[in-house]
Amino acid sequence: MRWSQTYIPTLREKQSEAELVSHQLLLRGGYIRKLSSGIYLYLPLMQRVIHKFSNIVREEMNRAGALEITMSVLCPAEIWQESGRYNTVGKEQMRLTDRHNHEMVLCGTHEETVTTLIRGEIKSYRQLPLNLYQIQVKFRDEIRPRFGLMRGREFIMKDAYSFDATEESFKESYQKMVDAYFRIFNRAGLDVVKVESDTGAMGGKAAHEFMFLVDTNAGEETILICQKCGYSANVEKAIFRDLEKPAAENELKEMETVDTPNASSIEEVTAFLKVDSRKLVKTLLYIADDKPIAALVRGDREVNEIKLKNSINAIELRMATPEEIEQHTGAPVGFSGPVGLKNIPIITDSLIMDLKNFVVGANAFEKHLVNVNMKRDFQPTKVVDITLAEADDGCPHCGNKLIAQKGIEVGNTFMLGTKYSEALGAKFLDDQGEEHPIIMGSYGIGITRTPQAALEKYYDEKGIIWPKNIAPYLVELIPISMDNSNQVETADKIYKMLIEANIDVLYDDRHERAGVKFNDADLVGIPIRITIGDKSLKQGKIEIKARCEKEFSLVDVDNTLEAVKQLTKKIK
Template sequence: MKWSQTYIPTLRDDPTEAEIASHRLLVRAGYIRKLAAGVYNYLPLMQRVLLKVTQIVREEMNASGAQEILMPVLHPSELWRQSGRWETVGRELMRARDRHDRDLVLGGTHEEVVTSLIRGEVKSYRQLPLNLYQIQNKFRDEIRPRFGLMRGREFIMKDAYSFDKDEESFKVAYQKMLDAYFKTFSRCGLETRMVEADTGAMGGKAAHEFMVIVDTEGGENIIFYCDKCDYAANMDKASSLEENPQEEEESEKPLEKVATPDAKSVEEVTAFLDVPARKLAKTLLYKADGKVVAAMIRGDRQINEIKLENFLGCINLEMADAQTVEKITGAAVGFAGPLNLKGVTIVADEEIPRLRNFVTGANQNDYHFKNVNIGRDFKIDQVTEIRCAQEGETCPRCEKGKLYTNRGIEVGNTFMLGTKYSQALGANFLDVDGKEKPFIMGSYGIGITRTAQAAVEKFHDEKGIIWPASIAPYSVEVLPLNVADEMQTRVAFEIYEKTKEQGIEALIDDRDERAGVKFNDADLIGLPLRINVGAKSLKENKVEIGVRKTREVISVGQNQAVEKCKELLSDL
């Protein structure tokens, strides 16, 4: 393709809309343009990248035995009501209304649709297993769209859905998808780490996420992994062994109410009373679907609301507002404690029962209790793990290794749905034993647009993008330094034609621009190889091949250029 004939609106200056490197570069290099918050145009170069990624995904999905279909974007709300997600997904669901005032959903995922598609049609275990997938624009009413394509309101996703007759068969199907995912991302030039994840509004039994590990702020997720075994989980899911599972061997001291004027935060109280944070129990009040619940956790810990929400089995969990706190505890926020807390369920982290003679709020302004002891002073209703794991703690799986953290970009996810959707929507089949059973389902997503941007976030430098060869919009850029020089132009076009004959996708920068402009644009758009055709080299019948990734420049005879590129590309 000739540069002069394609639309590549590069910018000399950084766009202000972008915060992270990949977003900035995609805009600056003329790959994307924003239409509205979280909604983007994909320009010619981007479209080529997306087609490359899509093609790889398609090939690997097909190889795994999945079949491509295309489902509607527009869904009737009834389906989402049947599955219960009209309520549970709530705010993220992109909704619309037609002229008859009927509610519609712009699909962000298609469990309901695909289940209704096969229900009534797939009636026998003989028709299983089945895996259907599609690649399509998806919608999500993001609370705050961010980071370009990373967190958009409209984006492209591959979503696959598997149907099996039993757990055994499902395991095989699930493993097939995991294998396909590793292959897919690896072919895109991205090493991924699979981590355990929470199932969220998706429901089901278990879930995994595929993360591209990055060390920039573009990595939105924190993942925990063990240095000794293969345990890896995201922040929501990660757990750790208790550092001290024995009960503390301290004899109970008498309960004491102490004045703690203006000391509300853990830091203030522990400093004032001169006790370590781990000897204090925070009491946090939540509203779980409207019902007030108290969560107790050690002072040096962070609460994991996902774990609490899952434990309570509620749809909506939020911190109680100051008014509610005052009504329940009779004191301002910061002085809540478990003693004399009436009509509220107390859920405690599993570390709490180990504590002896600890500090809690007194449910009275400017007072705390010291030497609080469970059993003697108050009762806990339920105990479970509701704390966040922390770096350096012991791995819950092998019980030997230490946990480390990394930042990651989620590019794929897989969910073991079980029978959640098949049951809710009445999708059953007849098994060998003649009994009617709901399908065992799995759902599997790959963010196409997000994967492309993750590659940029992972591979770039201060000059621009450095595409992995497999998903670069073109493999080679041919760059005649001065198009006014007929010789250069002629040789450049000869080489360009030859790349095409050899099946190498090339872009030729035939614009009448200064060499510097073209060099900078070339670095910016980030094709793996560049062939410089300039007067200096041509004197010796040579051209230069620049490798974007290594910045290496190789001088070769003008007739060897294409062969050399082929060779270089096989390693990129």
């Protein structure tokens, strides 16, 4: 492609709307433009990147035996009502009515649609297993779109759905997808880690996320990794072994009320009472589906709200306001405690089981209770793990210390079980003639998000450095001067040579000064640059350089193709 024939509106100056480097680079490099909050237009270069990446995805999905289909973005609301998700997805689902006043939704995911398709088609175990996928637009009316393509309201996703008759068969299907995912991200030049994750609104039994590890603040998720045994999980999900157990005590002391003037925070109370924060129990009031609950965690720990939410099967969970705290406990913030709480479920973290003679708020202003003991002084409604795991906690499997890393979720896999097949009636007959719901899995990859995520890592102060397999073009051809017939003839010749070899070339044929072309080339980030200038052309040579390297090499004009092939092999 000739630069003069395509549309690459690069921008010299920083764009104020973009915070992240990757977002900034896509705007400045002429890859995307914003139409409205969270809605982006893909310009020619971005379109090519999307094609490159989705082709990798398509090839690997096909190789894994999945079948490509396309399902409509628009979908009748009934099937979402049938699955029960209509009431739980929340406001991010775009809803509208058609001219017949029929309720419709724009899909953010397609479990309902694909299950509806399948229930009409699959009747026998002989038709299973089956895996259907599509690469298509999704809509989600995000509360707060941000970070460009990373969290948009409209985006492209590859979503696959597996259908199996037995658990064993499902495990194979799931593993095939996991293997395909590693191949896909590998080919795209991204190192990813697979982590355990919460199932969230998808429901189902278990889930994994594929995380691209980054150092920047774009890492929207924290993951915990054990470098010894390989355990890895999203913090939302991570469990751990407590390496900080306080000293054991046998004797149960008598509970007492003590004054704690000006001491409401954990730090203040521990300092005032001169006790270890691990001997304090924090009582936090939440409102779960409009009802108050108390969550108890050890003083040195934080609540994992996802674990808490899951432990009580709540749909909505939020912290209580200071007014609500006062209303339910009779004391201001900072003095809540489980003793004497009436009609409020007390969800107690399992770490507290090990504690004796601990300190809690007394539900009275500037007062705490010391030497409190579970069962004797209050009854926990439920004892369950609700503590947020942190770096340096012990790995749940081997006890080694966990390390924390930031990651961007680029793919996910869900073990859905029979949640959707039961709700929507997708059943088959087994070889005994018995009817069963189909076992399902669902597998997503962010097609537009992934390339941007890659840019959080692959860039320098000059611009983008695309991994070769998702770059819009492999080679950028730059004649220094378009007024020099020698250079132009050589460039034309090389352009033709590369095209015939099926290599994607961007030929910068603009009548611009060299500096402009070089700067644009660095910004746009094509992996290989070929420069044709008088200096080297005098010796019958051109200059070839990888975007990721500083040095260029001189190559005979006739050897250009070979040099491109060699360099391609060398780079990521």
